[in-house]
Structures are given as C-alpha cells and as structure tokens.
Amino acid sequence: MKNRLMAGAAAALLALLLGGCRADPKVAEGTSVAGQDAAQPAATDTVQPSPAPADVPAWETHGFTSGPFSMELPVNWDEVPGMGSYTAMFFTDTTRDLDSQPSNIVIELPLGAEERELPEIDYRDPEIQQEFFAFLEENAKNGTGELENFEKALWEQPLTFIIAYDRETADGKTARQTRYYPVDAQYHAMVVYATDFGDSIAPPLPEVVHHMLVSWQSEWAKTE
Secondary structure, eight states: OHHHHHHHHHHHHHHHHHHSSOSSOOSSSOOOOTTOOOOOOOOOOOOOOOOOOOSSOSSOEEEEEETTEEEEEETTEEEOGGGOOSSEEEEEETTSOGGGOOOEEEEEOOTTGGGOOOOOOOTTSHHHHHHHHHHHHHHHHHHHSSOEEEEEEEEETTEEEEEEEEEEOTTSOEEEEEEEEEOSGGGTTOEEEEEEOSSOOSSOHHHHHHHHHHHOEEHHHHTO
C-alpha cells in the first residue's frame, strides 16, 4: 500500500513538473519530456545528498528580473530573449558568440504555474526520493532512449533532484545534459536544463544553477 501511495504522489508531482511546460525548450537542441505522460518507475538505488556549491559564489554577480521573478546571475551572463519562449528563459555567457553554440541554462516554468497547487509530499523521505528519481529517469528515457553515462544527485539546500546524461546533438557533438528539479513551493514546479558542450564556460554550470536557485525570488510565492 505504501509503495502505491508513493508512486501516486510521485506521478502527481511529475505531472505538475512536466505537464504544462513547452516541449523541446531551446537548450541548444536539448530534449525535454514536457507534456508526456509519467512512465512507470524503474528500480533505482537510494541517492545520498551531494555537496552543493557555496551559497556565496566566488565570482561577481548582477541582479536579473523578469516579471514576478528575480535572481542573481554571473556578471558575464544574461538572458538571450530570442532563444527562449513564453514559458522558458535562456541564459548563457553573453560575451561569447552565440553562433558557436555555447553551453547554456534554461529555466522552464509550466503554464499557469502561479495557479497550481503542489501536492504535499515529504521529499526527504528516502522511499519517496527513490520513487521520484525512478520516474524522472524513465521519463528522460521516453524522450531520448537509453541514457548514456547516466547519473543522479540530490542537493539538500534547496532540495533539488538532479539527473544527468550524455546526448548527441544534431550536428554530431556530444553534450552533457543535466536537469534540475527544485521541489520547494517557491519554484512553482520549474525545471532547469543545463547543457554543457565542454567549452569550459565560466562559471561552471552547476555553480550558476545553484546560485540561480538560492537567489531566486518570486512575487507569486509572496501572495500564496
């Protein structure tokens, strides 16, 4: 019975995370499973929390605001509006030539996120975490097939589920695709996609994503 309840809870959250997002966010030809039905969970091992980057970065930052959201970015990073969409914001090192296909980060929010009520789930329960990771892995497989060099990780602050794998782009390059799923209510079921083309972009993508999350502010959250 407990396993069925956990599976149902994981499926409910996954539907919120993936159900309203635009398919195929522009992560330099990254793949998304937005809008797909939740797959059945596969067997997976318990994931121990990984050390997250420091809350205070060693690099200079600047403030970024878009509508009701604000956060801090590296001083050399900014949004590239032409690469985003109504539900997705595309960020990269804007000192680089965009035609060179630099590594990048996309923050995607489901449509109607401000009106969504997230299910109350204890994400710190190891069994719930195991079930949720299984759903994330299976849904990624649905979008890309078998996952090469698959890894999963967990940040405790903010509580974030992370999966990563290698993929081949349309022009034959190999990119490291990482998906971050922060589950606290203030993130409104967002998904963060980090695409690393091995171009030594600075700061490192995990540091940028983590600082985006810890500095994230939402006016929606203040009215809940």
